[in-house]
Amino acid sequence: MEIEKYMAEAKQQVDCCLDELLAKEAQEPPTIHRAMRYSVFAGGKRVRPILVLAAGESVGGARRVLLPLACAIEMIHTYSLIHDDLPALDNDDLRRGVPTCHKVFGEAMAILAGDSLMTRCYQILTELPDVSGATRLAIVREISYATGTIDGMIGGQVVDLESEGKDIGPETLEYIHRAKTGALLAACARCGGLAGAADTRQMEALSAYGRSIGLAFQIVDDILDVTSSTKDLGKTAGKDQKMKKATYPALYGVEASRRKARELTNAAIETAREIGPRAEPLLGIAQFILRRTA
Numbered sequence: 362m363e364i365e366k367y368m369a370e371a372k373q374q375v376d377c378c379l380d381e382l383l384a385k386e387a388q389e390p391p392t393i394h395r396a397m398r399y400s401v402f403a404g405g406k407r408v409r410p411i412l413v414l415a416a417g418e419s420v421g422g423a424r425r426v427l428l429p430l431a432c433a434i435e436m437i438h439t440y441s442l443i444h445d446d447l448p449a450l451d452n453d454d455l456r457r458g459v460p461t462c463h464k465v466f467g468e469a470m471a472i473l474a475g476d477s478l479m480t481r482c483y484q485i486l487t488e489l490p491d492v493s494g495a496t497r498l499a500i501v502r503e504i505s506y507a508t509g510t511i512d513g514m515i516g517g518q519v520v521d522l523e524s525e526g527k528d529i530g531p532e533t534l535e536y537i538h539r540a541k542t543g544a545l546l547a548a549c550a551r552c553g554g555l556a557g558a559a560d561t562r563q564m565e566a567l568s569a570y571g572r573s574i575g576l577a578f579q580i581v582d583d584i585l586d587v588t589s590s591t592k593d594l595g596k597t598a599g600k601d602q603k604m605k606k607a608t609y610p611a612l613y614g615v616e617a618s619r620r621k622a623r624e625l626t627n628a629a630i631e632t633a634r635e636i637g638p639r640a641e642p643l644l645g646i647a648q649f650i651l652r653r654t655a
């Protein structure tokens with residue numbers, strides 16, 4: 362199946378499942394449920410949940426089982442975007458092509474909406490159907506570490522913030538990208554594998570694949586920030602330079618950054634091939650991440 366078709370179909374199922382898993386707008390107290398839904402359904406490529414589905418299916422997992430896991434991860438991702446946009450962090454007005462959560466609902470409600478999406482994520486994980494208690498625990502462990510302070514999303518965000526306006530070297534830059542963005546993407550591949558009952562060799566391949574596309578994703582994000590427009594991105598372009606952020610194009614230039622992203626994508630594709638024919642969508646997702654324009 363073509364990757365565009367695979368991704369479009371997966372996205373539609375993810376959106377439908379997200380709708381079922383999130384409290385309705387009218388649920389008391391309504392403001393928080395409106396704010397959560399606003400940001401989750403503001404748009405978004407759904408790369409992380411699609412990755413969970415493709416990774417799980419590559420080792421024989423069933424989509425029905427993988428979907429709630431995929432949606433829980435999209436919720437935690439949306440939480441990170443809401444908090445990242447807050448005035449105390451990146452202070453942004455636009456996300457997914459619409460005003461940011463705090464612009465519409467106020468700062469207090471945006472903080473709470475982010476917190477609630479994280480909480481809802483873990484509620485869903487503890488109730489994942491058709492997987493053993495041990496697998497549920499392993500998945501909770503993966504996601505909590507990937508979004509935590511040690512080599513995870515918050516750790517990466519802290520070093521990113523503290524590096525603004527400073528000259529940092531290649532090692533710190535790679536750490537920021539791997540921790541802030543790469544860790545959660547790698548966790549998507551690993552969690553898909555766990556829910557699909559991958560064996561040790563398959564888990565190793567999914568981990569290596571996830572690490573490669575995780576770093577590639579943020580390098581491409583850095584490039585798009587320089588080469589694309591606010592309209593196409595749905596978020597403010599040129600922000601990295603304005604905030605004096607350390608990025609791959611700033612350190613290596615756009616061409617060398619593109620080369621690096623290509624190398625990582627090729628490595629990811631080679632690794633995914635080891636898994637076998639059911640891993641075909643993982644090859645397409647790696648290409649999509651490299652070629653994406655938003």
Ligand code: GRG
Nearest residue numbers: 405406407441442444445457515518541542582
């Ligand atoms: C606890 C205060 C607090 C913060 C949480 C904010 C934060 C820690 C981490 C930030 C993580 C972050 C926003 C990383 C950037 C990752 C990134 C490139 C996001 C954009 O992902 P896309 O392009 O977005 O997949 P869509 O909208 O398509 O889902």
